[in-house]
Amino acid sequence: MKSCTPYCITTGPAGLLPPAAACCGIVLPEKGQGLVEGRLVSEEAALEVMAQELLSRKNPTIFPGPLVLWAWKEGVSEKAASVLELAEEIPGVRIIPMPDYRPIYPKIDPEAVINPCHPNLTIWYNKIEVCVFVGVHCHFANITLRMIRAGTNCYTITLCHSAGHEDSMASLPFCDVEQVRALTEAVRRLKRQGLRPRHGDACGIQLTHAQQAVEAGLVWRPA
Amino acid sequence: MALKTLKVAPGFMRFMPKEYQDLVEKGPFGRQIKLSELGTFKEVLEEHPMCEGCAMALFIRLSLIGLPNPEHTIIVGTAGCGRLALAQAAIPFVYGNYCDTNGVASGIKRGLAIRFPEQDKDVVVMAGDGGIADIGFSQVMHAWFRKEKFTTVMLDNEVYGNTGGQESGMTCRGTVVKMAPTGKQFEKIDMIGLAQNAGVSYIARLTPTNPGRVVSTIRKAVLVARKIGPAYVQAYTSCNIEYSIPPDRVLDDARQVEKERYGYLEIMTDEAKSYLAQVEAETRTPEAVATV
Ligand SMILES: Cc1ncc(C[n+]2csc(CCOP(=O)(O)OP(=O)(O)O)c2C)c(N)n1
Ligand code: SF4
Numbered sequence: 393m394k395s396c397t398p399y400c401i402t403t404g405p406a407g408l409l410p411p412a413a414a415c416c417g418i419v420l421p422e423k424g425q426g427l428v429e430g431r432l433v434s435e436e437a438a439l440e441v442m443a444q445e446l447l448s449r450k451n452p453t454i455f456p457g458p459l460v461l462w463a464w465k466e467g468v469s470e471k472a473a474s475v476l477e478l479a480e481e482i483p484g485v486r487i488i489p490m491p492d493y494r495p496i497y498p499k500i501d502p503e504a505v506i507n508p509c510h511p512n513l514t515i516w517y518n519k520i521e522v523c524v525f526v527g528v529h530c531h532f533a534n535i536t537l538r539m540i541r542a543g544t545n546c547y548t549i550t551l552c553h554s555a556g557h558e559d560s561m562a563s564l565p566f567c568d569v570e571q572v573r574a575l576t577e578a579v580r581r582l583k584r585q586g587l588r589p590r591h592g593d594a595c596g597i598q599l600t601h602a603q604q605a606v607e608a609g610l611v612w613r614p615a
Numbered sequence: 616m617a618l619k620t621l622k623v624a625p626g627f628m629r630f631m632p633k634e635y636q637d638l639v640e641k642g643p644f645g646r647q648i649k650l651s652e653l654g655t656f657k658e659v660l661e662e663h664p665m666c667e668g669c670a671m672a673l674f675i676r677l678s679l680i681g682l683p684n685p686e687h688t689i690i691v692g693t694a695g696c697g698r699l700a701l702a703q704a705a706i707p708f709v710y711g712n713y714c715d716t717n718g719v720a721s722g723i724k725r726g727l728a729i730r731f732p733e734q735d736k737d738v739v740v741m742a743g744d745g746g747i748a749d750i751g752f753s754q755v756m757h758a759w760f761r762k763e764k765f766t767t768v769m770l771d772n773e774v775y776g777n778t779g780g781q782e783s784g785m786t787c788r789g790t791v792v793k794m795a796p797t798g799k800q801f802e803k804i805d806m807i808g809l810a811q812n813a814g815v816s817y818i819a820r821l822t823p824t825n826p827g828r829v830v831s832t833i834r835k836a837v838l839v840a841r842k843i844g845p846a847y848v849q850a851y852t853s854c855n856i857e858y859s860i861p862p863d864r865v866l867d868d869a870r871q872v873e874k875e876r877y878g879y880l881e882i883m884t885d886e887a888k889s890y891l892a893q894v895e896a897e898t899r900t901p902e903a904v905a906t907v
């Protein structure tokens with residue numbers, strides 16, 4: 393873990409239960425701002441960092457939460473479409489959902505789902521080094537993000553519909569379709585400027601083995 | 616939860632785990648499920664971490680099938696074995712503290728009635744005998760005195776199963792359990808009698824020997840609690856670990872206990888009876904039958 397003062401939210405593993413970022417003096421961004429590794433920056437600067445990390449790190453993955461997955465109210469379908477549009481721009485990206493917050497015991501299938509009670513299992517299994525949480529209710533996102541920082545080396549990005557997340561490495565608050573599209577645009581721009589994506593050879597969204605099996609109508613047994 | 620929450624956003628179905636695809640396509644939501652349909656629909660509870668052969672797990676599974684409107688139900692539970700399975704079911708679950716389930720349920724039920732005046736929302740407390748008759752006792756009684764309209768289901772395994780076998784108020788006199796080595800000194804609490812005294816509208820006592828009866832009892836209890844007044848279901852759900860019952864003998868034990876002392880008991884007020892008769896008549900109309 394990088395050392396830096398004042399307190400920085402960098403990739404882990406930070407050890408069992410690192411302190412909550414809020415306890416270390418990190419404050420949430422205002423509308424129009426973003427948070428990068430604990431520092432307040434402009435929205436544009438945050439988007440730039442997010443795009444850079446998504447294209448450069450291994451096994452980028454989007455974790456859509458209930459607020460994106462379930463079209464239970466007006467506006468969700470549009471936001472969901474913008475998330476898919478973002479995914480299309482990140483070579484090799486996978487989409488692993490967090491459909492709700494029920495605990496899953498005795499055994500989780502880490503290729504099919506990410507669960508807030510043990511998010512590290514999905515990240516370890518799939519060797520995910522950068523991820524985006526979008527549409528996850530704040531109280532579940534916060535604990536999940538700390539667990540990820542505690543036990544994995546994954547760079548966490550949060551596109552939060554509410555006030556943002558100080559426990560993620562890069563966060564954008566009040567995030568709606570417009571902000572998701574702005575991130576997609578930032579990704580496109582970096583590629584145009586010559587940034588070669590880490591998984592440049594992979595085209596489009598990659599289905600996990602579990603998703604491929606379900607799509608093919610096969611019975612999938614997790615390892 | 617409402618039916619709209621079960622619509623997957625366009626383009627995301629292919630990323631959803633199979634379990635959720637099945638829940639959306641073949642779940643028990645928006646229609647009355649019959650026990651005979653078991654195996655043809657996706658149950659709200661499948662995997663759970665309770666012990667092999669646990670009668671409580673069987674009872675919970677059947678109870679969830681009995682819920683008349685799972686998409687409009689909230690379950691309140693607490694510490695104890697039952698919540699291990701209940702928290703994993705595809706029904707909103709609220710974890711009350713070990714003592715305040717019935718206070719929490721009262722608040723939820725009243726809040727839902729204000730928030731959704733056009734839509735009946737069912738609240739069901741499901742907790743162990745320790746949670747209901749010992750530490751939660753006063754809140755259970757007061758919710759009944761206040762005639763709160765929700766269902767209380769006691770998962771009566773006659774012991775504190777989750778914490779390794781202490782006696783509870785519902786343990787029978789003389790019983791020796793692991794952490795009550797001298798045997799219980801007092802009688803099993805008469806919760807049925809207390810419920811009657813408190814004016815509970817629908818009361819039932821049963822074992823899981825007859826799956827159809829479990830399903831219909833829960834359904835009746837929830838329907839009465841929805842419109843008439845409090846409902847109480849007390850179910851013998853043996854703990855095979857603490858009572859050393861081999862998993863394949865759990866139902867034999869339930870049959871024996873039913874025969875010797877637990878029986879099947881159903882008590883309801885006249886108002887509850889006529890309401891259930893009315894619901895029954897309505898579901899038998901040609902239009903209703905055609906839509907089931
Ligand atoms: C206030 C409080 N006291 C004690 C406990 C510890 N505790 C957890 S489960 C349990 C016993 C559960 O027994 P019961 O309610 O009968 O449920 P069972 O496990 O038998 O299904 C106890 C005492 C707790 N969680 N909270
Ligand atoms: S300890 Fe007893 S009640 Fe609890 S899950 Fe095991 S068998 Fe069931």
